[in-house]
Amino acid sequence: MLIVQKYGGTSVANTERIKAVAERVARTAKEGNKVAVVVSAMAGETDKLIGLARKLSSDPNEREMDMLLSSGERVTSALTAIAIEELGHKAMALTGRQMGIITDTVHTKAKIEKISADRAKKALDEGYVVVVAGFQGITEDGSDVTTLGRGGSDLSAVAIASALDADLCEIYTDVDGVYTTDPNIVPDARKLEKISYEEMLELASLGAKVLQTRSVEFAMKYGTPLIVRSSFNDNPGTLVTKEDKDMEKVVVSGVAYDKNQAKITVMGLPDKPGIAARLFKAIADAGIVVDMIVQNVSSDGKATDISFTVPKTDSKKAVKLTEEIAGELGASGVNLGEAIAKISIVGVGMRTHSGVAAQMFETLAKHGINIMMISTSEIKVSCIIDLKYTELAVRVLHDVFKSAEVK
Ligand code: ADP
Numbered sequence: 001m002l003i004v005q006k007y008g009g010t011s012v013a014n015t016e017r018i019k020a021v022a023e024r025v026a027r028t029a030k031e032g033n034k035v036a037v038v039v040s041a042m043a044g045e046t047d048k049l050i051g052l053a054r055k056l057s058s059d060p061n062e063r064e065m066d067m068l069l070s071s072g073e074r075v076t077s078a079l080t081a082i083a084i085e086e087l088g089h090k091a092m093a094l095t096g097r098q099m100g101i102i103t104d105t106v107h108t109k110a111k112i113e114k115i116s117a118d119r120a121k122k123a124l125d126e127g128y129v130v131v132v133a134g135f136q137g138i139t140e141d142g143s144d145v146t147t148l149g150r151g152g153s154d155l156s157a158v159a160i161a162s163a164l165d166a167d168l169c170e171i172y173t174d175v176d177g178v179y180t181t182d183p184n185i186v187p188d189a190r191k192l193e194k195i196s197y198e199e200m201l202e203l204a205s206l207g208a209k210v211l212q213t214r215s216v217e218f219a220m221k222y223g224t225p226l227i228v229r230s231s232f233n234d235n236p237g238t239l240v241t242k243e244d245k246d247m248e249k250v251v252v253s254g255v256a257y258d259k260n261q262a263k264i265t266v267m268g269l270p271d272k273p274g275i276a277a278r279l280f281k282a283i284a285d286a287g288i289v290v291d292m293i294v295q296n297v298s299s300d301g302k303a304t305d306i307s308f309t310v311p312k313t314d315s316k317k318a319v320k321l322t323e324e325i326a327g328e329l330g331a332s333g334v335n336l337g338e339a340i341a342k343i344s345i346v347g348v349g350m351r352t353h354s355g356v357a358a359q360m361f362e363t364l365a366k367h368g369i370n371i372m373m374i375s376t377s378e379i380k381v382s383c384i385i386d387l388k389y390t391e392l393a394v395r396v397l398h399d400v401f402k403s404a405e406v407k
């Protein structure tokens with residue numbers, strides 16, 4: 001078999017952990033498999049590098065940020081290759097460029113356009129384990145290093161698995177698999193044996209960082225068989241796969257939270273056609289992704305309020321733009337709320353069962369948690385609440401829905 005194994009930051013946090021990774025890789029190779037490894041930077045390293053840059057500039061150049069941040073994965077790929085060789089197995093570290101990962105030119109959140117995997121394939125055929133630096137690529141003309149967005153090594157792994165036509169892509173992390181909610185917040189969260197790509201995609205995009213959203217999107221598109229498991233033990237893990245009949249029996253398969261959103265409210269906007277279009281076009285043109293939007297019905301037919309959420313990292317930029325437009329449109333004010341969290345419940349079973357949203361709202365109400373915004377899709381319900389209630393909300397919702405299996 002050809003197996004891609006991705007090891008996250010905690011799995012390569014120090015030389016002891018890297019040795020353990022090397023042992024698992026060598027074992028997999030000795031069992032007769034070809035192995036391509038993808039590594040993240042050591043835990044905390046990317047944040048540390050960002051912190052250093054911020055000490056020098058409040059708005060560092062993004063090309064230079066990619067030069068900087070890509071160094072973390074380069075270190076772990078070489079160290080891991082050295083550790084594997086020490087165990088008597090041929091290994092070769094490859095940067096994103098050497099792996100042939102071609103991306104667009106959008107620094108710090110580049111998209112993979114193609115992978116020219118010839119060099120890696122040749123090395124695998126010659127009996128090497130290849131150890132690829134995750135999270136990074138190179139622009140088409142080869143002139144600049146790019147990175148794929150936070151958590152992007154998951155995407156590197158899934159894309160490499162697809163380019164190599166791998167039989168399996170294993171994501172090794174610090175928890176045993178995908179749980180019904182973050183096991184570090186809710187100790188009685190349950191590990192899922194399997195989860196559909198669609199549910200995983202919702203959970204990831206709603207904040208469950210165990211898999212990066214784009215990696216799930218990619219795996220779903222190409223049908224890459226994906227397993228999430230721990231690098232700290234040999235427990236079986238969670239299979240991310242196509243939806244099957246059994247999955248519909250569970251109404252809510254996961255609870256997710258996201259503390260990285262900010263809420264912007266524009267008050268007293270004129271209630272007439274074209275206003276929302278004007279505001280959101282300006283925000284989209286600035287490359288800011290808007291998540292939830294709520295527009296109130298105006299009580300007097302003249303003025304209305306619009307609230308929306310954006311990633312916290314873009315909130316200052318979004319407020320500035322919003323204030324400009326609000327001024328032009330004659331709105332009465334703009335305010336920014338950063339102490340918020342988005343709490344979501346996800347499950348394909350919601351397609352066929354009613355009353356799930358009501359039960360969520362009731363549960364939050366019972367614990368005195370006010371809902372500021374609501375959004376729904378076929379398989380999820382999300383609420384914006386006060387940041388300080390995040391953990392409480394996750395716990396009580398998990399409690400209510402954990403046994404919600406419909407017979
Ligand atoms: P890595 O460094 O290996 O990429 P991450 O820190 O990115 O690991 O992701 C693993 C973390 O995701 C876990 O430690 C856990 O706290 C968090 N997490 C959030 N939601 C979930 C969930 N539903 N199932 C498992 N882990 C989750």
Ligand code: ASP
Nearest residue numbers: 040046135150151152153
């Ligand atoms: N090191 C990068 C990050 O911290 C990429 C990754 O770990 O997947 O975001």
Ligand code: MG
Nearest residue numbers: 008151209210
């Ligand atoms: Mg991660």
